[in-house]
Amino acid sequence: MPSNILLITADDMGGDTPGCFGGPAEVTPALDRLAAEGMTFGRAHVAIAVCQPSRSAIMTGRWPHRNGAQGFEPIADGVPVLTRLLREAGYMSGILGKVEHLQPVEAFGWDFTRGMRELGMGRDPRAYGEAARRFMTEAAEHGRPWFLMANAHDPHRPYSGSRDELERFPAEERATYPAPSKVFGPADDVGAVPGFLPELPEVAREYREYLSSSRRCDDVAAEVLRALEESGTAGDTLVVFLSDNGIAVPFAKANCYLQSSRTPLIVRWPGVTRPGTREDTAFVSMLDLFPTFCAAAGLAEPAGLDGQGMLPLLRGEPQDGRDAVFTVFHETAAKGRYEMRSRQDARFGYIWNEWSDGARAYRAENMFGRTWPAMLADPRLAPRTRFYLHRAPEELYDLHADPHSLTDLSGDPGHREDLAAARRDLLAWMTETGDPLLGTYRAFLTERAPG
Structure with missing residues (x-):
């Protein structure tokens, strides 16, 4: 039986931010639970450290110079996309948030969409949970396996409680989403700022704002995972969590440094991954997800993919070609x-x-x-x-x-x-x-x- 596939993404979360990757305590309780139930990858990297091209690479399994989306632009005509392949196999596909960051939208053939404004500017955990629940119910009613891409807009700027948030989001928009379930202030011990940044008061202040937004991203993941549990299909679902690139600060996002592309990859696949396992030796690229999702759906990989399926690693087995x-x-x-x-x-x-x-x-x-x-x-x-x-x-x-x-x-x-x-x-x-x-x-x- 093919697996359902739930892909949860963060927007601009550093690879070492979640607690399960060494980040500060209390930032990501839901993701830490997911990691305890599945497998984490300490050397996982996105293909390109900026939003739209990163997501386009994931959904095509090809390098940006081979799929056409080198920047904030559509993929080239004729490039196979994951959702079209899954649809041909009977899958229902849905996307929550970041809809316009996969272009052209019609090429992906989504059956179910919810945009940023329908999700509290992409920051309302309850709205994500309700949308995920609705999608899973519709898939069950039609008797179809499903693929859901749930894209949190946190912790992308503007950060929670920041001056930018007040300036960029009018009061009526801010009213559509809640504060994070925990806000990090000066009294909270969050440790030092990331080591590629200087220890300055304003840097530390912005880092705490970023961590608050990261906590709300975790709140989104928690609600989507709750909807999955309530659907009764968690045992038949491959769950993947990742970030599209590193933190939106100097020397991270939109560069090629280690902290630019390293992503906090978590995979839970009942019957395949063992709870609480870590893979900290093999390098994996998010181009590898496309062939891995094909394996989960029982489909042959299309020609022209640049990634390598991860099934051996997920089973705890060695795999060649993982040294860089x-x-x-x-x-x-x-x-x-x-x-x-x-x-x-x-x-x-x-x-x-x-x-x-x-x-x-x-x-x-x-x-x-x-x-x-x-x-x-x-x-x-x-x-x-x-x-x-x-x-x-x-x-x-x-x-x-x-x-x-x-x-x-x-x-x-x-x-x-x-x-x-x-x-x-x-x-x-x-x-x-x-x-x-x-x-x-x-x-x-x-x-x-x-x-």
Whole structure:
């Protein structure tokens, strides 16, 4: 019998935010329970660390340069999508929130949709629960297996209790959703801010606002999971939770750093995963979900997928080809083009910044809010902020010694061989996937070859 599939997504939640991934206590009780009932992945990464292209990659199983959605744009004509494949197999498909972030909407053939405003600006847990309950009831009435993508709009900016929230959401919109079930204030011990950010008062304040929004995301997940339990189909349902990218702060979202693409992946699949298991060695890409969902539905994978099914890992078995992960970046929501490519393994993170020329300055949504202005105002951070604006053509980080990617080793003679190995692997990946910047990267490497 094919499994139902419930995919719950967070918007801009860091990979280490949930408690089950080492985050502060009390932020994600529902997700922590889900993790205890299923399996967590410590080295899971999205293909691209920005919303619409990340989601398009998941739903097509293809790299952005192969599905057409490199930025906030529709996928190309003729690219197979998961929901169409499932519909042909008799599945009913539904989406809650972020409907317009999979384009063109009609290509996905949704049977059931609820938009942001129908869900309290994507922030009302009760509305999500009611919509999920309605969808599951309709699927049962029609005797169809189902796929539901429940997309929380938290913890995307504006954060709960922030000045941005007051300015961007009128009072009538704020009235449509509740406060988080727990709001984190100065008296709450949430530990240090993420290690790639400086310990400044305004950064810590914004981090607490972000954690409050993350708690409301958890509230959404709790209500959707409650609807699943009430439907009586939890035992026949594959549940997956992930975030579409990292936190919307500097050096995270809309980049290619470890904290940009790492996602808090949780999978609960009755009869397949064992409760409370962890996979912290194998690298997985969210491109791997498409073939995994095909396996859950008993379907053959369509040709042209870039992902690798995760079934062996989910069963606790080893799987080849899991020693590294590649990620990309193309453009921001404002259409700023900043081409980046990355390869990460257990030791090193390597990034090629095609756009970095020493003059051009980076600008993205992750620089809104309190954190970036606070960094700019502190003269001690001038080298760090200057680097963020302009980068270097290449970056190399020793993730054992420097897990937050603070010290670029690309110019260190002691790591010349490590840099060369990363370059070779990235070049091979770009060749294999038909990356449109392959020629540019080859020319870049030729320019830097020893005389």
